[in-house]
Amino acid sequence: MNEYVGIDIGGTKIEAVLVDERNTVLNTCRIPARPGAQNVLDDVIGITRRLGGEPVAVGVGLPGQVDSVTGVVRDIVNLDIVKLELGREASKALGIPVQVENDVNAAALGAVALIDDQVSAGDTVVFLNFGTGLAAGVVRDGHVERGYSGSYGEIGHIPVDPNKFLCNCGQRGCLETVTSGGSVAKLWPGQPPLPDLIEKAKAGEPRAMEVYGIVQHGLADTIQVVGQAYDPKLIVLGGGMAKTGRPLLDMIVEEMRRREETSHFITSLHLPERLRLAPVEQPIGAIGAALAAPRD
Ligand SMILES: [Zn+2]
Incomplete structure (x- = not known):
């Protein structure tokens, strides 16, 4: 072999x-x-x-x-x-x-290989890399999608955030200014930032609750962007931030459920059911x- x-x-x-x-x-x-x-x-x-x-x-x-x-x-x-x-x-x-x-x-290719019992021929899987920045790897039928210019999965620089934080790409309000590991560390300089933020927010610390809300909103926006633009079978949460594990998944699902309460359309997409944590170990x-x- x-x-x-x-x-x-x-x-x-x-x-x-x-x-x-x-x-x-x-x-x-x-x-x-x-x-x-x-x-x-x-x-x-x-x-x-x-x-x-x-x-x-x-x-x-x-x-x-x-x-x-x-x-x-x-x-x-x-x-x-x-x-x-x-x-x-x-x-x-x-x-x-x-x-x-x-x-x-x-x-993205590695994640698909490691969860291959859930992936069939022809399926699209989006791997979200919550690292220093935010980017997606899109695998369709076992192959990486590249697009026309090679920027197929550059979702981190879609400007959607109402806080309009400055992004190092030169725009304001990019998704990655609120949803990457790097941005969370900037907004909440705890050790490690996301687990600490979640813990303090759950304990009712006002500033933590505020930042938690900003990050949670951005995460849900990110899931909607990939869910609605690529309509993949699975959305895999990866990168350094995914080491937070279950609490990260819960944070996203909590906000998605809230959005489903007021939108039949969002409910019909079944986005929380498509989420998986990458096997980061x-x-x-x-x-x-x-x-x-x-x-x-
Ligand atoms: Zn940007």
Whole structure:
């Protein structure tokens, strides 16, 4: 059975898996991320060799502008990369094909693979990455949707929030100014922010209740945007914020139920029933990157 390597490159760590054709994880490896194009290239090559086995192809998921056709990655601010021909350079050094993929798209593929008992051929699944920012990975019939310009899942910069908080994209009121892990940390600098916010709001602390309401409203708007625009079978909650687990899901469902009370239309969409928490205890980014690796 063929073996594949999947590598998930984040701002602070690199996580890699060796899997077989059935996505069974045969080996894992995790190292700290080092900034700089040459370091990232060296680490991709090094971690692939450390995993051992006999991989026939490698998939790499990473943030920034990722061109999955040319293998070129650009503008990864956290890693101090302006431009890196990662696909070509890594493939040359390793002697096997190396496919690069946007990290949210890779995580979406990984999430779909890990909940595959609930997904059938032809289904659309939206993976929401509540990370530093907010973006969606959309998988239809096992393939990543890219759209015309590659910005298919960039829902985080849809300006809808009435608070009109300034977004670092230059607009005001973007969804991600209230619903990303980064924005929650800014609005509620607790440790960790979302669980602390939920706890204090439930205890009736006025400022916490106010922030809770803002975040909850934005989360429900996000679910409606993806539910109504993509009409997926499942909406998977992932990214750092999803580590909050059940309380995050409850927070969203509470607001969706409130909206259903006054809207037959919203009720008819059955959005709460479509929500799933990503299996965040598993390396879904790396497993998904392995699925993005070229296969025969
Ligand atoms: Zn924005």
